[in-house]
Amino acid sequence: MIKDIILPDLGEGIESVEVSEVLVKIGDKLNIDDPIIILESEKASMEIPSNDAGLVKEVLVSTGDEIVPGAILLKVETAEEDAIDGKADKPLTESAKEEVSQQKQEVETKIEAQASPTPPAPSKKSSFASPSVRRFARELGANLSLVSGTGSKSRVTKEDVQSYIKAALAGAGIGQPRIVTMPAIDFSKWGEIESVKLSKIKRITGERLQQAWQTIPHVTQFDEADITDLEAFRKTLMALNENKNRKVTLLPFLMKAVIQLLNEMPEFNTSLDNTGQNLIYKKYFHVGVAIDTPNGLVVPVFRDVDKKSFRELSDELVSTSGKAREKKLMPDEMKGGCFTISSLGGISGTGFTPIVNPPEVAILGVSRSKIAPVFLRGKFTPRTILPFSLSYDHRVIDGAQAARFTKRFGEIVTDFSQLKGLELT
DSSP states (O other), X not given: OEEEXXXXXXXXXXXXXXXXXXXXXXXXXXXXXXXXXXXXXXXXXXXXXXXXXXXXXXXXXXXXXXXXXXXXXXXXXXXOOSEETTEEOOOOOHHXXXXXXXXXXXXXXXXXXXXXXXXXXXXXXXXXXXXXXXXXXXXXXXXXXXXXXXXXXXXXXXXXXHHHXXXXXXXXXXXXXXXXXXXXXXXXXXXXXXXXXXXXXXHHHHHHHHHHHHHSOEEEEEEEEEOHHHHHHHHHHHHHOOOTTSOOOSHHHHHXXXXXXXXXXXXXXXXXXXXXXOEEEOSSOOEEEOEEETTEEEOOEEOOGGGSOHHHHHHHHHHHHHHHHTTOOOGGGGOOOSEEEEEOTTTOOSOOOOOOOTTOSEXXXXXXOEEEEEEETXXXXXXXXXXXXXXXXXXXXXXXXXXXHHHHHHHHHHSGGGOSOOOOO
C-alpha cells in the first residue's frame, strides 16, 4: 500500500522550516528511522527520519523549499497488508471523511500561506506576509510597509506587527531594532570572488545576536581564576577513566559552579517579562552550552544540572555535542535555558565579550587557560590560570552584583572542595 511520510510537529513556535538537503530519491528502499531530509530551522539543522519502511515512489519536496508541520514529504510503498488478522479496514464514515478532508485543506492552506504570500498593496517597500498577518495588521491599523519582517525570507509575522504596535504606543515610532541593509558592493571589480550562501542557522543567529546587542545594555566583567588544583584533579580522573568514550573536560565543573552561584545569587537566574516591568525568578536550573558545529553555533540546553552527577553531565555533554554536529538536535532541546556558558578554551584567546542570549540575563565566556607565575608564600610559582568573562544585562544586573559573581566563581573553581554536587557516580 502507498503511505504518506509527513513532517511531524517540531516543537512549540516552529511554524516553518527550510529544506537544506533531500537524502532520498525515487526507487530508494527505506527502513524505519532512515534519514530522509535535512531541515534548517531558526536554531538548528536537523535530520528527519522515516517512520515507515518501504520503496520510495514519489518525493514531494526539494532543496530550498519552505515547508510546515503536516506537509507530505514522500510517498512510500509498504509491504503492509490492507487487512489485519483477516479483517479488512472499515471504510471511513461520512463524518470521518469530512474531518480528514478538512485537516488536509488546513495543511494545504498553511503551506500556501507560507510559500505564496499575496501581492502587497503599493507602499514605500514590498512587505511579504501571509493573508492572516495582513488581516491582523489591518485590524490594528498598522502599515505593513513600516514593519520589519523577522520571519523566513524577511516575511512579516504576527509577532512583528505586535512589536511594531507596542513600540508605536510607547512613543518609539518605528524605532524597533532592525537589521541595517548594507549598500551593494561589486567586489569583482578588484579581483576574483566566490559567493557562498550562509546557512539558515548562521543567518538567523546573526540577526538575533544583532537584535540582542541593540536591545540589551551589555556590560562585561573580566576576571581569572587559579585552577591548578582543579586541573590536576581533572587529569587524575582522566587517567583513572575506564570508559574511553567519556571525556573528562572542565565544562562539567564549570556547569556545577554556575549552578551553585545561581542558587546563591538568584537574580542571575531570572528573565524580564515581555513588558520589561517584572522580573521572573526561575526555580529550575537549565544551562545552555554553546557548541561549534560545521553549520554554525548552536546552544543545546542541559536540563536540571543541579540534579545530575559529574559523570552524568560528562556523558550528556559527549552525546549532545555529537547530536549537534550530526544535525540531530531538535528545537525543544535548545529552549528553556537559564544561563549560558560559551567556552573557547579548546581553541585560543585570552578573553572575549560574549553576547547575552535573551531572555537570559547573563552569559559566561571561558577562554584558554595558561601557565603564569604567581607569587605564593614568598616566591613565584607556576600556576594554571583560567581567564573568564561575564556579560550581563545591565537592566537587571548591576556592576557590583557582576563583580561578586565573578569573584565567587573564581573562589569556587580555585578551591573546588567548595563545589557541591561533585559526585562522580
